[in-house]
Amino acid sequence: MFSYRHAFHAGNHADVLKHMISIQCIDYMRQKDSSFWYIDTHAGAGVYALDGHWAEKTAEYETGIARLWTRKDLPQALKSYVFLVRKFNKNGQLRYYPGSPYFALQLLGDGDRLRLFEKHPKENRILSENFAIQGKNVKRRTMIFLDDGFTGLKALLPPSSRRAYTLIDPSYEDKLDYGRVVKTLQEAIKRFATGTYAIWYPKIQRREAVQLTEKLKRLPLKNWLNVSMTVSSPKQGEMGLHGSGMFIINPPFTLMMILKETMPWLTKVCSQDGKAEFVLEGEG
Numbered sequence: 001m002f003s004y005r006h007a008f009h010a011g012n013h014a015d016v017l018k019h020m021i022s023i024q025c026i027d028y029m030r031q032k033d034s035s036f037w038y039i040d041t042h043a044g045a046g047v048y049a050l051d052g053h054w055a056e057k058t059a060e061y062e063t064g065i066a067r068l069w070t071r072k073d074l075p076q077a078l079k080s081y082v083f084l085v086r087k088f089n090k091n092g093q094l095r096y097y098p099g100s101p102y103f104a105l106q107l108l109g110d111g112d113r114l115r116l117f118e119k120h121p122k123e124n125r126i127l128s129e130n131f132a133i134q135g136k137n138v139k140r141r142t143m144i145f146l147d148d149g150f151t152g153l154k155a156l157l158p159p160s161s162r163r164a165y166t167l168i169d170p171s172y173e174d175k176l177d178y179g180r181v182v183k184t185l186q187e188a189i190k191r192f193a194t195g196t197y198a199i200w201y202p203k204i205q206r207r208e209a210v211q212l213t214e215k216l217k218r219l220p221l222k223n224w225l226n227v228s229m230t231v232s233s234p235k236q237g238e239m240g241l242h243g244s245g246m247f248i249i250n251p252p253f254t255l256m257m258i259l260k261e262t263m264p265w266l267t268k269v270c271s272q273d274g275k276a277e278f279v280l281e282g283e284g
Contacts, residue, residue: 010048011061014244028252035111036163041149117149158192178208203243223284
């Protein structure tokens with residue numbers, strides 16, 4: 001669905017949840033000396049101007065990163081997240097927001113690799129330009145594919161390092177994406193069962209969205225963690241985003257405790273109507 005633009009939603013409450021969790025997963029993997037791969041199936045453009053044309057249309061960042069920007073009481077996991085966003089805003093004003101590949105780039109070591117998929121031609125071109133200016137070392141470690149990440153992921157698994165964090169983050173504008181997520185993971189687990197996979201999903205009033213996590217739980221998994229945050233009550237007959245979640249396969253064993261400490265605070269701060277809530281569950 002080429003009408004989708006990541007910049008519309010940059011820095012919103014869903015990005016806060018997604019990127020906070022990705023940082024924790026990558027940090028955990030970095031604790032071992034052996035290298036690993038960061039794989040992003042829907043990478044976007046890399047960095048977004050919050051005062052730009054697309055972001056200004058919706059100003060969704062006001063529901064997310066803007067609510068954390070000046071807080072002095074951030075839980076540790078959110079301190080780490082906001083610290084990385086601040087690196088893109090040197091003067092202290094919130095003007096830019098990094099996408100998932102740039103969060104990863106700031107955390108990965110010289111031996112780690114980035115494999116990024118983005119099928120939208122314009123987004124892919126901007127992503128390639130953004131990474132090109134990072135220098136030869138980053139270029140050597142990064143491959144950017146003008147391709148559908150659902151189909152492209154299969155060819156990368158298992159990675160030569162036998163360690164990888166894969167973020168699967170489609171727009172879900174096309175309702176077929178829900179089925180593609182499940183099918184992609186079925187194939188990925190067969191090829192590389194020990195990898196860590198993080199699946200972002202929206203909370204909207206659509207049957208496929210409601211059923212997705214139950215379908216993921218039925219996959220042959222040893223360890224999984226599911227966290228979702230609802231920021232407002234869904235409005236009758238509307239399809240707007242009232243929350244989001246992350247389903248993590250083979251999560252760090254530390255992640256459950258981190259989220260137990262972080263989610264009550266984050267849910268309260270991101271609440272839009274006083275009825276916000278979160279769900280945190282896992283197995284293995």
